[in-house]
Amino acid sequence: MIPLMKYAFVNEYETRHALAEFILKAPKFSMDQQCYNFEKKFSKYQGSKEAVLFNSGGSANLAILQSLKNLGMLDVGDNIGFSALTWSTNVMPIIQLGFNPIPIDCSVNTLNVMSSNLLELIERVKIKCLFITNVLGFTGDLDKIREICLSRNIILLEDNCEALGTELFNGKAGNFSLASSFSFFVAHHMSTIEGGLVVTNNYEIAEMLRIVRANGWDRNLNAAQQLKWRKKFNVSNEFEAKYTFYDLGYNLRPTEITGFIGQFQMQFLEKNIDQRESNFLRLEQYVKENEDLIFLDHTHIKKFSSFALPVLCKNKKLRESYFNQFSGAGVEIRPMIAGNIQKQPFFKKYSKVEYNLPGADFIHDCGFYCGNYPELSENDIQVLRSCLSKY
Numbered sequence: 001m002i003p004l005m006k007y008a009f010v011n012e013y014e015t016r017h018a019l020a021e022f023i024l025k026a027p028k029f030s031m032d033q034q035c036y037n038f039e040k041k042f043s044k045y046q047g048s049k050e051a052v053l054f055n056s057g058g059s060a061n062l063a064i065l066q067s068l069k070n071l072g073m074l075d076v077g078d079n080i081g082f083s084a085l086t087w088s089t090n091v092m093p094i095i096q097l098g099f100n101p102i103p104i105d106c107s108v109n110t111l112n113v114m115s116s117n118l119l120e121l122i123e124r125v126k127i128k129c130l131f132i133t134n135v136l137g138f139t140g141d142l143d144k145i146r147e148i149c150l151s152r153n154i155i156l157l158e159d160n161c162e163a164l165g166t167e168l169f170n171g172k173a174g175n176f177s178l179a180s181s182f183s184f185f186v187a188h189h190m191s192t193i194e195g196g197l198v199v200t201n202n203y204e205i206a207e208m209l210r211i212v213r214a215n216g217w218d219r220n221l222n223a224a225q226q227l228k229w230r231k232k233f234n235v236s237n238e239f240e241a242k243y244t245f246y247d248l249g250y251n252l253r254p255t256e257i258t259g260f261i262g263q264f265q266m267q268f269l270e271k272n273i274d275q276r277e278s279n280f281l282r283l284e285q286y287v288k289e290n291e292d293l294i295f296l297d298h299t300h301i302k303k304f305s306s307f308a309l310p311v312l313c314k315n316k317k318l319r320e321s322y323f324n325q326f327s328g329a330g331v332e333i334r335p336m337i338a339g340n341i342q343k344q345p346f347f348k349k350y351s352k353v354e355y356n357l358p359g360a361d362f363i364h365d366c367g368f369y370c371g372n373y374p375e376l377s378e379n380d381i382q383v384l385r386s387c388l389s390k391y
């Protein structure tokens with residue numbers, strides 16, 4: 001059996017042991033210094049000015065959009081473009097916050113929205129914001145996409161929950177946009193069991209993210225920021241400030257356990273990503289040799305941080321065959337994330353317009369993925385090799 005993932009953590013035993021010690025000794029479990037230290041460590045790794053930790057990647061996405069709405073950068077009814085091949089909680093907050101979701105087609109060769117897909121869409125529909133997803137460790141040509149967004153005044157956001165560690169030739173995935181989200185749910189590149197994070201270089205957005213994360217209050221802001229909000233709303237004393245709520249928020253806070261595990265797992269991150277990349281590069285050679293399968297293009301990516309092993313067949317019938325080949329060998333498989341999101345019940349309920357998305361349809365009908373992680377053994381690789389060989 002090759003499950004989607006083998007363990008909750010990289011270096012499982014060592015991490016569980018450290019976590020047990022932490023739990024015995026921790027002075028506090030609600031959000032505090034461990035979370036802030038993890039944020040600092042992560043922003044240094046990512047090369048961003050700010051990092052704000054959340055209890056999940058879905059919460060991070062919700063908080064980004066709520067923050068832009070609170071700041072007046074987005075309004076109810078604005079068109080927000082997003083990758084048609086994505087995860088539910090990339091799109092749901094677009095709907096929940098009253099924006100208009102506009103799916104953008106993805107390229108079959110990269111699984112992602114490319115600049116050509118974006119250009120094709122904006123010829124027909126004006127969008128205020130693009131919340132792009134970097135799918136399964138792959139990305140689109142984000143440098144070109146950023147240029148297009150800059151020249152047309154489109155706010156660019158990245159859902160980087162599946163591409164932690166991927167690097168293009170001119171920057172890390174997650175650093176091409178105004179704000180980007182990460183997920184630390186188990187089976188992602190790095191796990192804190194549940195967890196998510198937003199990086200941004202924009203201090204005003206980071207400040208609002210901290211307000212949105214915790215009830216709409218100012219408790220997790222620095223002294224100067226608190227003073228600014230209290231002055232603006234005539235909050236004259238600490239007693240009143242404790243329960244003053246400045247704008248719309250939620251409780252999306254992580255715990256100290258999230259912060260502790262995140263810091264501990266970061267020491268293994270570089271090696272973890274290297275191993276994922278090297279597994280992937282080996283396995284894709286077997287894809288290349290098989291004419292039933294589509295070889296995915298990542299030539300625009302310098303460091304490929306593989307999330308999983310996508311298998312894209314040339315037609316639907318072939319997918320059935322490879323589906324059986326993988327399942328028969330005991331390999332756990334999943335659909336290509338949420339497929340063409342337009343086919344999902346929630347999307348049909350809330351969006352009445354149907355877009356023509358041939359790329360996302362093809363990926364939906366002809367693809368699936370299985371796990372790729374550092375703990376794959378040589379034997380596992382050989383099993384996957386035989387699954388990838390011609391049916």
Ligand SMILES: Cc1ncc(COP(=O)(O)O)c(C=O)c1O
Nearest residue numbers: 056057058087159161183184185
């Ligand atoms: C692209 C994408 N966005 C958002 C999420 C949500 O992350 P979480 O499960 O941490 O809420 C996921 C989860 O798999 C994802 O793949």
